[in-house]
Amino acid sequence: MATIKIKGMTCNHCVMAVNKALNEIEGIKDVKVDLQKGEAIFEEAKPVDMNIVRERIKKAGYEVV
């Protein structure tokens, strides 16, 4: 299980956008995004490149910190 901190989420729309971005990455499953804590938790079905995670989150308009 991996936890990442995400900057820039302000509402449930942001949560959904981050959730979608993470779910589209191969190997990531069981995504849970916590708006209040500003973090996302997910399982890695196979090793996930954190650079890709960073990139996809950024593309969605947020930042992994």
Ligand SMILES: [Cu+2]
């Ligand atoms: Cu929002």
